[in-house]
Amino acid sequence: MSDTPDSAVHAVRTYVQQHRAAFVDDLVEWLRIPSVSAQPEHAPDVRRSARWLADKLTETGFPVVEVWPTDGAPAVFAEWPSDTPGAPTVLVYGHHDVQPAAREDGWDTDPFEPTLVGGRLYARGAADDKGQVFFHTLGVRAHLAATGRTTPAVTLKLLIEGEEESGSPHFRALVEERAERLAADAVIVSDTGMWSEDTPTVCTGMRGVADCEITLHGPDQDIHSGSFGGAVPNPATAAARLVAALHDADEHVTIPGFYDGVTELTDAERELIAELPFDEEQWLRTARSHATAGEAGFSTLERVWARPTAELNGIGGGYQGPGGKTIVPASAHVKLSFRLVAGQDPAHIEKAVAAWVEDRVPAGIRHEITFGAPTRPCLTPLDHPALRSVVRAMSTAFDGRKIRFTREGGSGPAADLQDVLAAPVLFLGISVPSDGWHSPNEKVELDLLLKGVETTAHLWSDLATAVR
Structure with missing residues (x-):
């Protein structure tokens, strides 16, 4: 449960609602850029996407914004130093490239002409990952407005890559080359999701x-x-x-x-996994499969997350x-x-x-x-102070609701950040399974996206004291 004062909660929520329309308009503009890294003909669009984001981060207030070239697609780096002596440094990771998409794939609308229907924004990249990257821009502004600060409570860095949907082939080399600039006390990855709209969760690891x-x-x-x-x-x-x-x-x-x-599951971790409202029959339908199978002695979720x-x-x-x-x-x-x-x-x-x-x-x-090129696993212990900060901030944004824990069965470049920077990796994502990552009619729930904004607005003050 969060100890955030009601006045701060109100101040953040009021600021976010006042700026909601402009935030959505900006996101729509970004989503119109078909930054498909896997298709060579879209290489100019990926570069345009990076430049668009860099300009928007400058407009947000980041005093340092740079587009970093790689042997493939460019990444965007931004930094906003805190004026608080000894403030910790937090690095946010996400990506601005998207999966291929075309109307004939089964989309009801043009995937690169964002469409708003009943509080849902449909477009390629709406959830994966432009929407979840972009909520950090409004989040830091809400943080400043609610606290009266002129700089964030933490030194805030962003690294938004342009090749995640192509396997991040140049990401590790970029992180190693720029390790000094990227140095951080904690890493926040906003490229994951939650269990459901009714069950907010924090991911603690990836295979x-x-x-x-x-x-x-x-x-x-x-x-x-x-x-x-x-x-x-x-x-x-x-x-x-x-x-x-x-x-x-x-x-x-x-x-x-x-x-x-x-690293074996503890009894406590197995109990937390068992608490989740898992419908195995529904899961099988999603998997287009007819029976579960796997390593004896473990549940389905344990098999795909922790084995x-x-x-x-x-x-x-x-x-x-x-x-x-x-x-x-x-x-x-x-x-x-x-x-x-x-x-x-x-x-x-x-x-x-x-x-x-x-x-x-x-x-x-x-x-x-x-x-092939391997990817290392990563895992943050449940008692890590930075993870507890993420949980408290999310609980505040979700009106005191209990935050549960998941893991991700897939793999990603987050482990490279953990490995090279020797910093804990925390996952902050608000997307839900129905958002349809990589599928036709990808969408994001705008109310949930704004919960992500509120979470980051509260997170920076909490992390400032948790990871000193």
Whole structure:
């Protein structure tokens, strides 16, 4: 529960409501820019999006605003130093690029012509992530208005990248290159969501990921299965056996050393997860699946949030056309991905996987294994002072409602910030599942978006004392 005085709550809410219309108008203007980083023809739009944001941050009051080029799309950096001696520094992360979108994908309206319907703003990027980046601009102004300050209670920095929807290929290098400028006592990531409109939540962690492709070679060419089958090793059979051996009967991953270092769920964490109003049947419908499955001894939410996984993403080899073709194929291919949790090291996982494959490939089969760029997991302990600040600020914005906790099963660049800057990562997002990230008719609930504004308006004063 928050200790924020009623007068401060009223002052923030009044300021936000007074500036709501102008805030929405500005957001609509930004959403019209089709900053699709994955499509080369939109590279000028991504640059235009960065410039638009930089100009708006200057207008907001940030005295330092810079567009940082990368070997791909530009990022935007802004800084507003606090005039309070010894004030902590907080870095906000988000992204200004968006997923591809076209009317023919199933949109009811033009995805880059924002449409307001009954308190919902429909547009690509409305929730992911322009809306959640933009609420920080009104939030800091509301913070100043309510406190009477001329600078934030914390030194506030923003890093808004332009390639998140393309896998952030240049983000780690940018953070390492600019680490001194980005130094912070805490990082706020506004690129996540809440459980639902009725159940406000704070995300406490994201899984990491490692992936690989394995190519298995047998004969130097496809050969007749009647003349040679059963007498020479078949790479497709070897691939199938390799995949079949990946899990045991309880769906535990069998790779030696795979679970080394895993941060196990505490009893308290499992109780908090169990408190969430989880409808497994609805979840299955969302997953377009017909039954749950996974590691024995864990609930569905525990499996997707807090347990590491090994997943077969694709397998192929030999003849795939109509009818029969009786061959021993020359090669086969396997694609695997591994979601990692706190305590796991992607480099260790890669070595363990490579050794496991080496041990299981039969004589006469040559193999190659290549790994993609890994992402580290991140997790903030529930008792961390900065996390408690986020919870108090959100509870204030949501009129004293209890804030619950979630994790994110996916992966993102937040761990790079934690890794390079050695700062705790906190997640502050107000989007809800119905917002349809990456889907047709993406939208944001404007009332919730303004709850995000209010949360940040209260957060900076709380963090100023919590992380000193």
